[in-house]
Amino acid sequence: QVQLVESGGGVVQPGRSLRLSCAASGFTFNNYEMHWVRQAPGKGLLWVAAISYDGSNKYYADSVKGQFTISRDNSKSTLYLQMNSLRGEDTAVYYCARLGARGDFDYWGQGTLVTVSS
Amino acid sequence: QSALTQPASVSGSPGQSITISCTGTSSDVGRYNLVSWYQQHPGKAPKLMIYEGSKRPSGVSNRFSGSKSGNTASLTISGLQAEDEADYYCCSYAGTVVFGGGTKLTVL
Numbered sequence: 001q002v003q004l005v006e007s008g009g010g011v012v013q014p015g016r017s018l019r020l021s022c023a024a025s026g027f028t029f030n031n032y033e034m035h036w037v038r039q040a041p042g043k044g045l046l047w048v049a050a051i052s053y054d055g056s057n058k059y060y061a062d063s064v065k066g067q068f069t070i071s072r073d074n075s076k077s078t079l080y081l082q083m084n085s086l087r088g089e090d091t092a093v094y095y096c097a098r099l100g101a102r103g104d105f106d107y108w109g110q111g112t113l114v115t116v117s118s
Numbered sequence: 119q120s121a122l123t124q125p126a127s128v129s130g131s132p133g134q135s136i137t138i139s140c141t142g143t144s145s146d147v148g149r150y151n152l153v154s155w156y157q158q159h160p161g162k163a164p165k166l167m168i169y170e171g172s173k174r175p176s177g178v179s180n181r182f183s184g185s186k187s188g189n190t191a192s193l194t195i196s197g198l199q200a201e202d203e204a205d206y207y208c209c210s211y212a213g214t215v216v217f218g219g220g221t222k223l224t225v226l
Contacts, residue, residue, distance in 0.1 A: 035215065044121070044220035045156070045164065045207050059214070095163060103152030103211035104169035111163055 002026040002107045004096050009112030012086055022079040022096030022109055029077035030054065033099040036070060036081050038092035039111075046092075049081065050099070064090075086116045122147060122208055122218035129224040135196040138221045140208030141189060148189035152211040155184055155193045158220075159204045167206075168193060200225050 008020040022034070036048040049070040050059040058070050069082040079096050093111040100106035123141040130136040140147065140155075147153055151171045156164035166175055168184035171191060181202075183194045191210075195202055203225040208218040 037217075044205075045158075045209075045217045047215040047217060050215065099211075100166075100169065102154075102169045102173075103150070104154035104166055105156070105164070105209070106166050106169075106175065108163040108165075 002098070004098065004107055004109035006094065006096055006109040006112035009094065009114045011115045011117060013118050014087055014116055016086055017082070017084045018086060018114060020081040020083065020094055020096075020112060020114070022081075024077045024079065024096075024098075027098070029072075030074040034072060034079045035097045035099055035105065036079075037095045037097055037105070037108075038090075039095070040089070040092040043092075048094070051079070083114070086114075088116050090114065091116045120216070122210060122216055124206075124208060124218040124221045126219070127222045127224065129226055130195075130198045131226045132198050132200065134198050135194060136198065136223065137195075138193045138206055138208075138223070140191040140193070140218045142191075142210055142216070143189055146189075146210040146212045146214075146216055147186065147191055147208075149210075149212040151186060153184070153186055153191040154209045154211070155182075155191075156207045156209065157202075157204045158207065164207065195223070198225050 035050045051070045071080045095111045096109045097105040098107040153171045155168040158164045171186040172184040
């Protein structure tokens with residue numbers, strides 16, 4: 001069965017960096033576009049970034065452009081999100097999600113919490 | 119890109135029907151029929167409930183239905199059950215991805 005498992009979250013001081021990972025299994029990872037979506041405490045879902053199936057195209061929300069970098073290692077079936085210069089407003093649960101063939105997010109990970117605090 | 123507009127909350131009694139609207143623009147909701155809806159229970163990941171505006175994934179109850187007219191998509195839940203109490207989000211995939219602000223459904 002399809003599984004997406006995020007890791008790498010935790011408490012980090014403002015200005016520091018963190019790298020999130022999303023390990024995929026149960027499907028052919030290199031056939032799918034993958035996304036990161038975040039949710040601040042008590043708030044709604046916010047799209048963060050996307051990467052094409054082969055990693056050649058990357059897209060970012062304006063709020064994280066130049067600060068976050070999405071990447072993937074298809075040989076390891078793993079998606080990454082490198083987050084630099086973290087700020088308090090980056091505090092959120094970060095979900096990885098698979099983009100289905102119909103423009104929908106058909107599978108989601110359980111999320112990993114990133115807390116930016118001194 | 120601005121979030122799609124959803125009502126902050128809706129409520130209904132068991133057995134009743136409710137509808138959640140999701141209003142965007144001609145650049146997102148109105149552009150393609152790639153609107154999806156997600157259910158999220160507290161502390162859980164979102165779950166896909168509707169895709170392509172009106173289609174249900176396998177395993178989703180037929181009490182859930184979707185539609186779209188112009189720049190507004192809608193999610194209708196009929197025969198409300200206690201387990202339907204959750205947050206619901208619409209999403210448009212039209213080159214970029216934009217979510218609605220979310221609607222809290224309370225089953226009275």
